[in-house]
Every structure is written in C-alpha cells, then in structure tokens.
Amino acid sequence: MILPNIETFIGCESSFEEASIVLYGAPFDSTTSFRPGARFGPSAMRHESFGLETYSPYQDKDLIDISVFDSGDLELCFGSSEMALSDIQKRAEEILKAGKFPLLLGGEHLVTLGAVRAAAAKYPDLHIIHFDAHADLRDDYLGAKLSHACVLRRCHEIVGDGHIHQFCIRSGEREEFQFASRHTDFHPFTFEGLEETVRELKEKQVSVYFTIDLDCMDPSVFPGTGTPEAGGVSFLELLKAIRTVSQANLVGADVNELAPMLDASGVSTATACKVLRELLLAIANNINRKQ
Numbered sequence: 001m002i003l004p005n006i007e008t009f010i011g012c013e014s015s016f017e018e019a020s021i022v023l024y025g026a027p028f029d030s031t032t033s034f035r036p037g038a039r040f041g042p043s044a045m046r047h048e049s050f051g052l053e054t055y056s057p058y059q060d061k062d063l064i065d066i067s068v069f070d071s072g073d074l075e076l077c078f079g080s081s082e083m084a085l086s087d088i089q090k091r092a093e094e095i096l097k098a099g100k101f102p103l104l105l106g107g108e109h110l111v112t113l114g115a116v117r118a119a120a121a122k123y124p125d126l127h128i129i130h131f132d133a134h135a136d137l138r139d140d141y142l143g144a145k146l147s148h149a150c151v152l153r154r155c156h157e158i159v160g161d162g163h164i165h166q167f168c169i170r171s172g173e174r175e176e177f178q179f180a181s182r183h184t185d186f187h188p189f190t191f192e193g194l195e196e197t198v199r200e201l202k203e204k205q206v207s208v209y210f211t212i213d214l215d216c217m218d219p220s221v222f223p224g225t226g227t228p229e230a231g232g233v234s235f236l237e238l239l240k241a242i243r244t245v246s247q248a249n250l251v252g253a254d255v256n257e258l259a260p261m262l263d264a265s266g267v268s269t270a271t272a273c274k275v276l277r278e279l280l281l282a283i284a285n286n287i288n289r290k291q
Helices: 038-051 081-097 109-122 151-159 174-183 194-204 235-245 267-290
Strands: 021-026 068-073 101-106 127-131 164-169 185-188 208-213 250-256
Touching: 021 038, 021 081, 021 267, 038 068, 038 101, 038 267, 081 101, 081 109, 081 250, 101 109, 101 267, 109 151, 109 208, 109 250, 127 151, 127 194, 127 235, 151 164, 164 174, 164 194, 174 185, 185 194, 194 235, 208 235, 235 267, 250 267
Parallel strands: 021 068, 021 101, 101 250, 127 164, 127 208, 164 185, 208 250
Antiparallel strands: none
C-alpha cells in the first residue's frame, strides 16, 4: 500500500490513540515587532529533523521508544490574533481532554497564550516556567494588548502573582523589570535558582506549564530568531535546564521563535530540532515516572 506523504518530526509517528505526547504547530508571527519569519519555524523543524538521530546520547534515550503523535500545523487567521489564539486554545483543550500532553511549536511567543488559557482552565493551580531573552511583560505594544511583547503579562492576568517563574531575561523596559520584581519570580540573565524553584513546585504538587523562547540562547548559538539578544545561555546550559524542569509536574509546554530564513547556515534550525528532541525525551521520562 502506498501511503500519503505526511511530514512529521523525526520519530513522532505514533497514532493519536497510542501517543502520550501530541505535537501541534502554530505558524503565526503577525505581531512580530522586528524581524518576521517565525511562522515558518514548525515546518522547518519537521523537515530538518531528519538530519538528527532519534537517539540522545545526553539522556541515553531514543524517540523510537516513546509515543508521540505529530498533529501538524493549525491553519490560523493571520488577520486576527484573537481568532488565532482561540484556535490554539481549542486544539490544546482537545489534547488535554484526551489525557495527553500538548507540546506546541511556534511561531512567535504570543501563541503561548492560547495554550496557557487551555491549561489554566483544567489546572487552576497552574504555574509557568518561562525561558526567554525578553521579559514579555509590557501591558501593550504600540497600543496592542495581544503582542509577543505582552504574552507573559496576559498570562499573569490568568495565573496571578508568584505563579510565573522567569529565567535568562536580559531585555525589557524598565517598567517590565519593575513589574517582575513585584509580581513574578524573576531570575534575570541565567538559570540561577532553577533547581530550587523546581524543588519547591514539586513539593507543592502544583501543575506547571513550560514555555521556551529559543532566543534565551546566545545569538552565537542561535542567530535565527526575530529579536536576538547578546548575553544568552549555551545549548548545553539550556539542555541541563530542560532536564531540571522536566522533573516538575508538567502539563503542557511549547518551543517558539525560530525564524529559519534568518540563519541561512541552517544551524539555528538544527539547534531548535535538537532542543525539541531533548524536550520530548525529558517529558516522556517524566510521564513514565508518574505512571
């Protein structure tokens, strides 16, 4: 039997019924304020993933030994951020209702809001662990409340004070840093304090959503992003942090802000693929521990 040509992320070929993790793409970058292109991130990661091995020597685990369903990209309305977010939320709700782990591929960082809305509706005690170069805590950007520059501010309106834990932040307005000092658990520049944060969240037995803006990495490692910021972390530092966060009670996650055409070498896309592989394996290990 000749099968249709359906491109998935490498090793993510399980059926929806048997999968414990479901990938879904949000190719959306309509509020990008500097360099667009993140809408092409999910498809580029799928295509370029076949340059990877399914096996991770870092974790001694293999994608072929876990069950992941790649549901492809959503068809989103580029003219309406709210309509796009609504579609993302509905897909996340569908995955959560089926008892599976939703893992979103962006897209710009605003797409996280749709997934967080779905997770918070099911888990009212939700906390968010946020890796990023930028605080994303503006109340608005050029008058727009729905912007990649405002996404964590909108998330704060859902989860409240002390429920957002931010790491690697090295850029933002003064007001954003002041807001963070009053309302979020703020760890600028590095991952210092991450292990203690995860330990406390485990002890409290709360649900955690994990969002990774890939520009947390230094531009020397990851230049293919819309708003690069010098002074970021290395790939190995990010990998260690991902494995640490995976020990928490994760209920959803995303990886976003790859703009593949901004790095003609392809290194940024390859790095994003490797981050996703390691995240999938770490999450699957966490799910297996809970079963």
